[in-house]
Amino acid sequence: MSELLQFLFSGLTVGAVYALVALGFTIIYNASDVVNFAQGEFVMLGGMLTVFAYAAGLPLILAAIVAIIVTAAVGVALNKLAIEPARGAPVVSLIIITIGASIFLRGVAQVLFGKQIHRFPSFSGDTPFRIGGATILPQSLWVIAGGLAVFYALYLFFTKTLTGKAVLATSNNRLAAQLVGINTNWVMTLSFALSAGIGALAGVLVTPITNTSYDVGIALALKGFAAAMLGGMGNPKGALVGGILLGIIEAMTAGYLSSQYKDAAAFVVILLVLFIMPQGLFGAKQTERV
């Protein structure tokens, strides 16, 4: 029993990170139909920039804020320099551009930050809590709380604010959104900033547990993508549920099967989703009007 609880805790922690990555995918996908494969690099940048800002003498919280802001700026630059000039290109081309951007960011990170593993201390110590015979790190609670908080903030943003509704309108029909006076270029910029910022936050929260290096982004992007697909691409609720489910599936696979198969879990999930329910758990059924 305590074993199951232990796996559940670790699943929830990783799951919350996947959910944050998946939420990042969701925002950009909603605004532009593009799956941004540089999302994992945003997570890497968040952790990495915090490491260096902290090492430079900033207090941890300030270092984290700086990292999130700089990463959001990188997201905006990605949109302005690589996505916007290719406006009108097929979505597949735009997705390939994001893959290129991901390789580019990884390369720059390797040069700037080196190849070694970096870390910074946990926010509130490393003394684990004991619950029902299992343990959970205080930092895990930070990760889980961060995931839930971002989800709730996004929920409010998209349902209650005019700006959020403008993002949804742009995703639904860009031209119609322009006709009612929505500045769709600004919506795109905002989406990339938000998405990159959320990715960076995930990096800030998880780095004390997992450490970081220039290439952690690839695996996170793939897992986050699997989570978003499982939940239904484009749906914030799907991203949250998909992320946490995937985290738990992974932890259970590692615990009860073999930790060697841990990473396979995500790919089995992608395949099953694509074969059985391509729209995911919460995705809208696609209907094309002819």
Next chain:
Amino acid sequence: MSALLSVENLGITFGGLRAVHDVSFSVKPGEILSVIGPNGAGKTTLFNMISGVYQPGSGKVVLEGQDVTGMRPDLLAHRGMSRTFQNLQIFQNMTVLENAIAGFHLTESGNLFADLLRLPGSRGRARTAHQGAMRLLERVGLEASAETNAGSLSYGKLKRLEIARALALSPKVLLLDEPAAGCNAVETEEIDQMIAEVAKSGVAILLVEHDMKMVMRISNHIVVLDHGEKIAEGDPATVSRDPAVIAAYLGTEAAEDADA
């Protein structure tokens, strides 16, 4: 009264094709100006240039004395230009009501934090938009479908929904691209009356329409395009007798018959 919107020597080419060449006209507040011409004459292209969807190759678009040539559609919306599309630009995943409410985006523009905290001002604006949208839906006869998903509406109803959304912007100039296409005779009559009412309230209306009866009935002024060029303009009676217009629609022989 001076012109609200004027188009001066507007032109565009696609590859080697001169889709629209040297077209000029102007509309006053409260006037209904129709652009007619055979299929492929360049009517929709002309609309796309005026409304900022295409960048004109040459010429100017002047709105209230200011050059707005090639300005983005969202900025034109701020300046009071609104339009509908021949092939519809509807938010398919939203309900009919939400589509109409989207039209109030500019007037609803509030503050992000006021929205999040649900301050009274923000809620008041949302309520005003909601009521305004319902009134417009009643006006176009869609109040019963308010909660229906827009994607499941018939073509004729979507046309009317698009008009409602365009009106929500309280435009000064309204461009309607085939508003009566796909509508039956009764619906066409209703749209007719609606356009006349809107014009009476002081809005300048630009209309592209294939239903000649409707065009002749409601237009103050007609511009005829053929192969991208203006071949005639004037009031409905003058235009319908113009040999060049008859030739463009029916061929030169018919024009000679009409002369005879």
